Amino acid sequence: MEIKEYLEKERENFKAALRRLVKIPSVSADAEGKYPFGKNCGDALDEFLKICEENGFSTRNYDYYAGSADMYGEGEPCLGILAHLDVVPVTEKDWTFPPYSVTEQDGFWYGRGTTDDKGPLLSAFFAMKAVRECGYTLKQNVRLIAGCSEETGSEKDIEAYCKMAKMPPMVFTPDADFPIITTEKGMMRFTFGGAFSCSKIISIKGGTVVNAVPSEVTAVLEGEISVKGQGITSKYENGKTEILCKGISAHASMPQQGENAFTKLFSALLETTLPDIDREMLTALLKLFPHGETDAGSLGLACKDASGETTCVFSIIDYENKTLTCKADMRYPVSLTKAGVISAFAAAAEKAGLRLISSVGNEPHTVDTDGEFVKTLLEVYGEVTGLQPYCKAIGGGTYVHGIEGGVAFGPEFDGADNHIHGADERAKITDLLTAAEVYAKAIIRLCGGERN
Numbered sequence: 286m287e288i289k290e291y292l293e294k295e296r297e298n299f300k301a302a303l304r305r306l307v308k309i310p311s312v313s314a315d316a317e318g319k320y321p322f323g324k325n326c327g328d329a330l331d332e333f334l335k336i337c338e339e340n341g342f343s344t345r346n347y348d349y350y351a352g353s354a355d356m357y358g359e360g361e362p363c364l365g366i367l368a369h370l371d372v373v374p375v376t377e378k379d380w381t382f383p384p385y386s387v388t389e390q391d392g393f394w395y396g397r398g399t400t401d402d403k404g405p406l407l408s409a410f411f412a413m414k415a416v417r418e419c420g421y422t423l424k425q426n427v428r429l430i431a432g433c434s435e436e437t438g439s440e441k442d443i444e445a446y447c448k449m450a451k452m453p454p455m456v457f458t459p460d461a462d463f464p465i466i467t468t469e470k471g472m473m474r475f476t477f478g479g480a481f482s483c484s485k486i487i488s489i490k491g492g493t494v495v496n497a498v499p500s501e502v503t504a505v506l507e508g509e510i511s512v513k514g515q516g517i518t519s520k521y522e523n524g525k526t527e528i529l530c531k532g533i534s535a536h537a538s539m540p541q542q543g544e545n546a547f548t549k550l551f552s553a554l555l556e557t558t559l560p561d562i563d564r565e566m567l568t569a570l571l572k573l574f575p576h577g578e579t580d581a582g583s584l585g586l587a588c589k590d591a592s593g594e595t596t597c598v599f600s601i602i603d604y605e606n607k608t609l610t611c612k613a614d615m616r617y618p619v620s621l622t623k624a625g626v627i628s629a630f631a632a633a634a635e636k637a638g639l640r641l642i643s644s645v646g647n648e649p650h651t652v653d654t655d656g657e658f659v660k661t662l663l664e665v666y667g668e669v670t671g672l673q674p675y676c677k678a679i680g681g682g683t684y685v686h687g688i689e690g691g692v693a694f695g696p697e698f699d700g701a702d703n704h705i706h707g708a709d710e711r712a713k714i715t716d717l718l719t720a721a722e723v724y725a726k727a728i729i730r731l732c733g734g735e736r737n
């Protein structure tokens with residue numbers, strides 16, 4: 286039987302396996318006994334390993350940080366496929382379908398994890414199964430690795446795996462987009478601030494997450510202050526003015542699509558009759574982040590190359606009791622280095638009268654697009670889908686960001702909208718099966734498959 290035909294026949298088995306995984310609300314949480322990411326993630330891993338064992342794969346549990354299934358019981362794998370079993374939480378009232386079960390409608394499977402990433406994990410699993418059932422023998426082994434804490438961004442699952450086992454020399458993750466992502470910008474998160482003795486400004490608070498353009502900020506000032514501007518409202522009560530300023534939220538990798546509520550408010554406040562001592566703090570912040578600027582030009586870090594351009598978002602602010610603490614998210618292209626970005630940020634902050642408190646982040650990730658591995662994946666993708674293969678560069682980091690030579694390979698096709706991380710997450714059934722076919726052929730090609 287041909288791979289494609291086999292996978293079509295497995296459709297109901299695929300759905301049944303997906304149902305077994307989606308049923309478990311595996312949101313990565315605090316450690317619970319032997320489970321480093323909580324019992325639900327542990328249960329999801331147990332269920333996944335059970336499915337693999339039922340199908341004759343050889344499994345291993347890495348202390349519930351991750352698990353793996355090898356096609357054969359022996360032989361170090363040359364190819365690793367890295368997916369994850371944890372999911373983001375749901376806001377149940379926003380869902381039309383029950384989030385923790387699989388509902389089929391109009392060619393889609395709905396449920397948390399159907400696209401991110403339990404469905405694609407099973408695409409890879411059925412790809413391995415198809416290779417075997419269609420009569421291929423591989424010269425080298427293939428390993429499916431399932432991590433239990435991708436969504437937290439901590440990489441603790443991968444770290445633990447790497448302590449207990451070898452990462453195969455070729456790795457792809459079905460946790461992003463087709464055709465293939467070979468370049469991921471570097472990312473930094475900065476915490477900065479300072480001491481400012483304002484006379485009128487009592488507090489400024491805004492921003493909920495570090496990786497988004499803030500859509501709201503609230504400032505409380507002594508006395509009656511009249512501030513004007515679109516999206517700005519204020520009320521005067523008990524001798525204080527409370528000002529609410531609204532902007533437009535956007536993901537930190539695409540800040541051009543948003544409008545920063547903080548810098549909008551600061552610009553408007555500078556138009557008022559605030560005393561100089563209050564202006565000092567606002568001016569310092571606007572010096573680093575002028576309203577409307579998203580390319581870190583004022584930090585001296587504007588840069589554009591084949592991997593894209595620098596983006597920077599001032600995303601969290603907390604000023605109270607004369608102490609200012611802020612956070613910013615930066616994505617930077619491969620031409621810049623982590624050390625260079627940190628020192629430039631620190632220097633610009635100091636010049637503005639602020640201080641860099643701490644920074645965490647990583648270097649850009651890039652893989653040779655002319656190498657055999659990437660070339661083979663592109664070829665297989667083109668052959669199976671009939672679509673034009675090409676390499677992508679993105680601002681976000683994928684699951685393989687810290688893995689040398691790793692690429693993201695599917696499963697979402699250009700233009701797909703599967704409501705990842707949102708309500709009514711879904712996966713197009715034919716897309717999951719096509720991804721499985723692409724992965725099966727990639728396994729055969731990369732691991733030296735021959736038909737018996």
Ligand SMILES: [Zn+2]
Binds near residue numbers: 369401402435460
């Ligand atoms: Zn994911």
